[in-house]
Amino acid sequence: GAVVSQHPSWVICKSGTSVKIECRSLDFQATTMFWYRQFPKQSLMLMATSNEGSKATYEQGVEKDKFLINHASLTLSTLTVTSAHPEDSSFYICSARAGGETQYFGPGTRLLVL
């Protein structure tokens, strides 16, 4: 149980384009999902908290107009990187709560912006 999927697993795009990443909880309902970003040899940094049916809460320094989050259902949250630039290239990982405090992570999405 507590399986989280992400799609796509990797994406390469040109600078200036937008990229959408999906995060799904497959066998449970998640009222709260989280989006993290991890640069090489760095730890995970929380970007935002996504609550079903309400606006996401962004961490300090994360541009909400650049990283659009939608949590339209209890099993799906999406992150859209708008007008992506090379510095946005990173490993994006979502997680979801299966009840209680424990977060289960998706497999991650590698984004490379050329």
Add this chain to the structure above:
Amino acid sequence: QKEVEQNSGPLSVPEGAIASLNCTYSDRGSQSFFWYRQYSGKSPELIMFIYSNGDKEDGRFTAQLNKASQYVSLLIRDSQPSDSATYLCAGGYGYSGGGADGLTFGKGTHLIIQP
């Protein structure tokens, strides 16, 4: 400010020995602590979590929490080469039911189990 500190390593341990991983945290408001294992290029996998002072055992793994010292540790008994990975310590504020904060991660300790 929430900070979680870990020694980046690498920590090298012979196969079959006990690996000891340590973590300190700055925010006394943190209530729950998690250990994740991350293989290169993969997302984190949950090993175990701990809320209360003392020890918590799960198979070959034992988590220890000392809230007075703001210190968390993970012991891995009978270390295997497959345990070689980066171990991430994370702190949380407890589940409020209202969509509380995400986890604050340390930078991780790179563990190498030598055959």
